[in-house]
Amino acid sequence: MAKKMFMQAMGRAVVILWVLMIAAVGHVSGQIEATPPAVPTPPTVLSPPTGVTLPSADEFAPAPGPSLEDLFPPCQGVLVVYTTTFTKKIYPYLNDTPWIQPYRFQALATLLNQGYSTIANWEMGITYQHGEILVNAGGAVLNDGSRLPADVSNGTVLTGAQPQKLMNAIETAGDLQLIQRIIPLVGTEFGIKRDPMPKSINITTKDYNCSVPTMKGNNTMYTCCLEKNRNITLTDDGETYLPEEAGNITILYDVTQSYENNYMAMVTISNNMPITRIDHWNLSWTWTENEFINSIMGAQTFEADIKTCVNGLPGRTYAAGPDVNKAACCSMNPIILDLPLDRTNDTNIGGIKNCCKNGTIYPAIIDPKKTKSAFLMNVYKVPPGSTDMTYVVPPVDFKFGDGANTTDGYYTCGKPRLIKPTVYPDPWNSLIHQTSAVKTWQITCNITQEVKRIPKCCVSFSAYYNESVVPCRNGACGHPVLPPSDVYGDTSPTCDANAPAMLLPYGALTLAPVNRTKKITAWAALNHKAIPSPLPCTDYCGININWHIVSDFTKGWSARLTLLDWSNITYPDWFAVIEMPKATPGLQEAYTMNATRLPLLNNSLGDPLLNNTFVVTGLEGYNNYLMAAQNLSSGKIQSVVSFTKETTPGILVPMGDGFPTRIFFNGEECVMPEYQPINGSGRVAPSLVFGFILACLSFFLLGPLGL
Template identity: 30%
Template sequence: MEMPHSALLLVLAATLSVAVAYDPLDPNGNITIKWDVMSWTPDGYVAMVTINNYQMYRHIMVPGWTVGWTWARSEVIWSMVGAQATEQGDCSRFKGNIPHCCKRTPAVVDLLPGAPYNQQIANCCRGGVVPAYGQDPAAAVSAFQVSVGQAGTTNRTVKLPKNFTLLGPGPGYTCGRAKVVPSTVFLTPDHRRKTQALMTWNVTCTYSQHLASKYPSCCVSFSSFYNETIIPCAKCSCGCEHKSCVRSERDSKRLAVTGKHARGHSGGAPAAALLQCTTHMCPVRVHWHVKLNYKEYWRAKITITNFNYRMNYTGWTLVAQHPNLDNITEVFSFDYKPIVAYGSINDTAMFYGLKYFNDQLMEAGPHGNVQSEVLMRKDAGTFTFRQGWAFPRKVYFNGDECQMPSPDAYPFLPNAAPAATSAAALVSSAVVVASLMFLIMA
């Protein structure tokens, strides 16, 4: 039986909605890999490869990027500066001068910090870690130089590599085809002369959380000064299938001593998660507490807790969407930048740690949390504590959308709610904070 045309469109739309990498809060976010052919060699060319992270709040974490591709013909990599291929491959057909890599499908990684000076190049050697563009635009780039042999030696004879792949700490990135673009123009160091690449092509890679993982990687819980109820993360927010967990830091250390603790985050492949046992089973929980109410302002407290004993989140980012975030007056112990996703609508904020203070979210344990408070001026037209208005609409941690509580479970406003800060409100807030500290350490 033939499927009706309208039904077929619905099926296709449902399928594409899972696979398409589109983030409404960062619609233009992508990672662009640019190849600039800088010079020709007797059997190929020398290219500068630049990886630009144009994602506003998603960075590439440890163990860093791995870029792969398939050569169009029988090209080889003679040498590299600022990066290296993970495998040399079969170079037995060469006599004397042996290439750096002979694989038809090379995989390339960044060099680690402290690499020999003669192997370094600008924007290399950070172990493949690349910050988000919105967090640090100047540092959101990584680069290496590659000398390619057995390739074309003119713009017409060079064949573009294909089947590009980009891996960070896990899957989720899909790369398009390489496309020839206008050659990049460079300025000489004295900024008095322009030079031009002999040939340039771009590859655009986008991230999809649906492709990266079946479940979210974080969840959100709520509380408020006007209601003693704490709304926890939903049960199994991040999935409870086939996941082991430990009940205390002592159990985590015991596993390390007995050799069951996988290699950590100091290098190499990412270690398998070792989570603290919780009902939500998420590596990260974000708690939003409506703390105080003033005449013209209100205050919220944000706490991020790490439940993974095998992961430090260095350079973490937190994004929240709320209509009153356009009136932020002060953020007390995080850095902050607004994100304008739709024209002039400024309802989204990106928070991140202060450098050398709390820009690293430590692994699970007594130090595995960071927190700050946000003071906002009330929007006279829309401000209310009713119907959960004071809680965020969306929350992202490190670029992944977190599982939110059900809207019907939000802390409700009592019939006789205080209009401004009172002793009763302060006492109630203190009770909630004490309860929160218990939850954080549990």
């Protein structure tokens, strides 16, 4: 290239010289008559003299910039650098409020492994501070599975879309392509005209300690993350498996068979929550390589979206077959739903182990054999990955929901993690032979603490020593525009949403809420209580649970548990978890239910449930179905629960120890009442009266202690 440029420059010089000579000759001929000059011949390009060496191309190229090791101190670990490269004011222009003016920013995040170990799956943490919205991450993804653009104003963790090694220089002979990652970032920030910088940067990989970030100039921040291990590690060319993660919901994406243009994938959903039941699960994801689901067994897709296949790359690739018009789903964002129970043994669409449960996945305390749901897919690939049977890319952006809550954000799923392939028992029932998946990815979904769902159930208290029922709270399940069923009437605008709920006579519990008004006002008048105007709103809960203390004796006591279903939903195989710190060790039995004490648990939101809970379930074929409300009458299940005092000495049943502190229905926490019943007439429980009499007799007969 340099030689060619030199030759062109010499040619241009000769042409210019030739033009000047012609001009000079013309000027002279205008003054002295002479014969017309001969037509000049075009000049030839001069060649450099023989033996002359032209400068090399490198001598014409600009000098290379300094490397990272020249700019920053040595780091025996991972050097993390963040550099802002560009900032530009964007619409809308907010001249009056410059502190919220949006700006486009561009930055480079760089990881350079200068240590001894290879990092199997790098992750870089960035703590932003200017309301940043990340729009593009140059092929990297957010570790929590959020899609871009994403609000990262509270910080984020970047990682590779697929598990990516950050190898060390020792085993790669310093190959920058293998030991360095450069991530171009584009986003929006607010209020910083030039060089918006994060508060801190680091890597989140275990066994690395990052120093406090240091600024270099106005637009560069760096930190050194030292590794504890100083042993040289060499990795092979095989795949690096990540450790399995724990979570509320785990999803295994197993490639069980792989071919050039398609593969079979078994997807297994596991409910790891100790008391939460999943109803009507739904699962969605995003394909990254234009794949489509050719067929599915054990579940169903919400929509086929055939036009995407016919009009897109799948249709052009598989014009000769398979018939894309019969594909199960061509959408880039398929939604998967479970099949009903009657399809369990269907040889066409069922027949998969753990399939066809109508979307219900139980916690292990109810049935350890029903904690999983699974389905099998035949996935077709398209070019360029359709000719390599080893090339399989899992979908990303998994979303898990239950019921109608597909995208309410209650569950947040992480990115797929390549783990050790799942091992399956031998399909031929051999004692030795086993099979394993070709590849396995794990996706972990956890309950999002910030997302609070509207409760579906509430609790009321009553006792033999008080004629009033402490009802469910006003608006315990919100104040919906459409109540859970017609038993609530309409949401009257005249009710007081902030007033405390009014006491009920016990017989009013089984009346439809819409018909309780006369009972409530009459009971208040009878007990000389003020009647507010307007009256408080009702609870609007589909499930009401009443706990009534029936009796209290010296050696034991009993309570009655009543479940009322005022909704339009029937609950098969229902269960309730009851927390009673003082009473649970004395649990004896429930007479028309199953009652079992539970071991030490943590509930689905992470709050500790100590060894003070028990679970109640219906009896199979008798009352394991809690029926929906009909004709203004609730579905009802009731049982007496007995307790002994031998294992709970000192328990004070009417003083609060006989009431639950929390109740969960089908794993969802119910709203507890505002207070507990008291003895309005001044009487106390018989056991307390007897104890008080004994204490008085001892005092008068024996005198004060120590005398």
